[in-house]
Amino acid sequence: EPEVTQTPSHQVTQMGQEVILRCVPISNHLYFYWYRQILGQKVEFLVSFYNNEISEKSEIFDDQFSVERPDGSNFTLKIRSTKLEDSAMYFCASTGYTDTQYFGPGTRLTVL
Amino acid sequence: GENVEQHPSTLSVQEGDSAVIKCTYSDSASNYFPWYKQELGKGPQLIIDIRSNVGEKKDQRIAVTLNKTAKHFSLHITETQPEDSAVYFCAASTYTDKLIFGTGTRLQVFP
Numbered sequence: 001e002p003e004v005t006q007t008p009s010h011q012v013t014q015m016g017q018e019v020i021l022r023c024v025p026i027s028n029h030l031y032f033y034w035y036r037q038i039l040g041q042k043v044e045f046l047v048s049f050y051n052n053e054i055s056e057k058s059e060i061f062d063d064q065f066s067v068e069r070p071d072g073s074n075f076t077l078k079i080r081s082t083k084l085e086d087s088a089m090y091f092c093a094s095t096g097y098t099d100t101q102y103f104g105p106g107t108r109l110t111v112l
Numbered sequence: 113g114e115n116v117e118q119h120p121s122t123l124s125v126q127e128g129d130s131a132v133i134k135c136t137y138s139d140s141a142s143n144y145f146p147w148y149k150q151e152l153g154k155g156p157q158l159i160i161d162i163r164s165n166v167g168e169k170k171d172q173r174i175a176v177t178l179n180k181t182a183k184h185f186s187l188h189i190t191e192t193q194p195e196d197s198a199v200y201f202c203a204a205s206t207y208t209d210k211l212i213f214g215t216g217t218r219l220q221v222f223p
Contacts, residue, residue, distance in 0.1 A: 004155075033210065043156060043201060045210040056210060091155050093211075099144040099163075101211060103155040 002026045004104035006092050012110045013082055021077045021107045023092030032075045033093040033101060034067065036060070043091065049075065082111045114139045116204050118214030126222055131189045133217045135202035138183070142204040145178060145185045146211070150199045159200075160187070192221045 005024045013019050025032050034046040048055040049067055057065075066078045075094075079086055087110050093101040115138045125131050137145075143164035148156035162169045162176045162185065169176050175188040185204075189196055199218050203211040 035211075042215045043203075043211075043213040045212070048210055058210075099205060100146065100158060100161060102158065103148070105155045 004092055004094055004102050006090075006104040006107050008107060009105065010108045010110070012112065015084055015111055016081050019079050019082055019109060021079075021090050021092075021109070023075045023077070023104055024073050025075055025092065025094030026096070026102060027073070029094035029096045029102075031055075031095045032067075032069070033095075034077045035091045035093065035103075036088040037091065037106075038088045046077070046090075079109075082109075084111050087111045114142075114204075114212045116202060116212050116214040118202050118217060120217060121215065122218045122220070124220045124222065125192050127192060127194060129192055131187075131192050131196070131219055131221075133187045133200055133202070133219075135185050135187075135204075135214050136183055137185070137204040137212070139204065139206070139212070140183065141206050142212075144205050145176070146203050146205075147174075147176060147187050148201045148203065148213075150201060150216075156201060189219075192219075194221050194223050197221045 007022045032049040035043050037043045045058050047057045047061045064080045068076050089106040091106045092104045095101045117136045146161035149159045150156045160174050160176050162178050173190045178185045199216045201216050202214040205211045
């Protein structure tokens with residue numbers, strides 16, 4: 001069964017450093033999303049991406065964040081200058097022509 | 113703004129009993145309501161979903177009901193088993209829009 005994959009599973013970085021989180025959505029999907037989940041809290045929407053551009057972004061997704069689909073398979077989330085409060089699980093999700101979003105296993109980002 | 117409230121935050125049941133989790137949404141344009149199960153250290157896994165043109169949907173031991181007038185939807189798990197123990201999240205969205213998640217319910221099923 002096709003699934004969303006994410007790398008790395010865990011990323012540790014120093015405050016102020018740049019990180020890139022990678023996702024490979026399900027191959028025929030068209031809509032891509034990033035969500036984050038701070039430990040013990042609910043899943044929060046960050047950004048949606050369709051047709052090579054951002055469809056919607058939340059207040060969390062400020063100028064420090066960017067997304068890219070550099071090729072036909074990868075979907076990346078970049079945080080330019082990480083802050084302590086960026087520590088969270090980051091989930092990628094994708095969907096095709098339906099509204100069902102399939103989530104990846106997540107990347108745990110720890111900012112020291 | 114858009115919001116989804118979820119209750120209870122924790123739920124403990126004996127194996128074989130039923131469990132019910134309730135959610136309320138604020139955006140009347142929402143038309144898609146999925147339920148996700150999240151096990152420790154893993155991503156949310158879709159377990160069942162319902163669309164606004166349907167009032168109830170069942171899949172084996174799991175059922176979801178939707179009351180659009182009241183903006184309520186609920187997850188019902190019957191004959192609970194220890195492997196049902198996890199955090200369950202409800203969510204609401206409009207077609208391919210972002211999912212707005214509830215705050216989660218930690219379900220513990222005791223043998």
